[in-house]
Amino acid sequence: MKYVILVYGNATTRQMWENMTEEQRLEGWKGHIAVREGLAASGELVLSEALADTSLTKRVTGTVVTDGPFAEVKEHLAGFYVVDCENIDRAIEHxxxxxxSTFGLVEVRPVLDGM
Known part of the structure; x- marks a missing residue:
């Protein structure tokens, strides 16, 4: 079954990231690299992408397009992994x-089949 692992960010984590040294940022990326490599090695990785800054976001409502970021949200989607795992517990493990995940900014959702 496919699951999407959604990775969020917020103003606090963004500030933390900006205040990190280059070495500290590299350590953060190493965590993602390890998860991605593990998923690829197990054959469970379908797709993984980091997303551009929310300032580049466009919201479409009917025929109206507005520029982001959108201040009414506390957290923004920073990236995602689509995984194909035996069950949701395995997706949660990843x-x-x-x-x-240390900050509670990761969500796991089943992907609907047949859509």
Whole structure:
């Protein structure tokens, strides 16, 4: 079954990231690299991408397009992994290895089949 692991960020984690040294940032990326490599090695990785800054976001409502970021949200989607795992517990196991899980900023959702 496919699951999407959603990785969020917020103003606090963004500030923490900006205040880190280059070495500290590299350590953060190493956490993601390890999860991605583990998923690839197990054959469970379908797709993984980091997303551009929310300032580049566009929201479409009917025929109206507005620029982001959108201040009414506390957290923004920073990236995602699509995984194909035996069950949700296995997807949660992978999600728990992500650095953002420490802050409660990772969500696991089943992907609907047939859509």
């Amino acid at each position: 999600a728990g290895k992500l650095p953002e």
